[in-house]
Amino acid sequence: MMDEQAAVASLSLHVVLNPIFKELEADEHSIAAVQTLRTAFNKAEKDNPGVCQQFIGGLLEAEGININIPETLLRLACTDCDVYVLRRPEPEFVQLNERAQLLKVILSRIPDQIGDRSRFLQTIKDIASAIRDLLDSVNEVSKKHQANPKLKEYKKALDNHKRVFVRNSKSFSDTLKRYFKDGQSENVFLSANRLINQTNTLLSTFKQAS
Structure with missing residues (x-):
């Protein structure tokens, strides 16, 4: 892993x-x-x-340049990367692409919104909704294409990546709870980046399997 x-x-x-x-x-x-x-x-x-x-x-x-790398990566994390784009034309694959990108876009807004409590709370709700929608899409693709030989070959890897995604989602939620107590935004950025990376890992694996 x-x-x-x-x-x-x-x-x-x-x-x-x-x-x-x-x-x-x-x-x-x-x-x-x-x-x-x-x-x-x-x-x-x-x-x-x-x-x-x-x-x-x-x-x-x-070069003497002081940049917060986790924050910068989070801002850039919604950048389109061909390696993570599914090319299958079926509606369920298109929807999986769209929902994954939406989650990454919402997460990438965190650095700009974390300082505004009301906006950030709404963003948290949006993230939770986007996570549920993405998991629904993952399940839908797996269900509709379970007879695909290549998808069968990658089933174990996909199941594992899905579990890690769920675990990272829970970890992100726990990090948010701690943030409202300790105000450590750096930990939020790191946790969000992990969630984005795992989203990309799911997409990359589905791409290999399709």
Whole structure:
């Protein structure tokens, strides 16, 4: 099972570095070099989850730039990543895509809304609703495509990722309760990032299975 702290760190590769590589690849003279660099970072992250976040943190520190990385990642976490987009045209897959993206969008608003109690309380309600809807979509896809041989092959992995998603959802809820007592917003950002990462993991696994 993927370590949850490493899972948060891996967001740096998907929402920071890969979009940069994509832009650099627009220059036909540097495509080969950029693709080599992209492959190296993807392999490094796979072998050492979190290394990309460490790289970015070290680079920012060297430049004297003080940025809250968990907060920044959370703001960027709703960025579209092709690796997490399901291409199946069936309505249940389309809905799964839409609900997953909606959850990530709502979670990414937390840094801007956490300081306004009334807005933040409404956001929490929206997150709870989005989580329920996403789980309904996960169950709907699994039910309607249970005869799919590839989905059968990935059933154990999907069931496991779903359990981790539910566990992360409960952990996020517990973190929110603690936040209203201790005011530690950093823990909320980290917990939200874990939930986003697990949402992406579900989408990625469904993509492999379909």
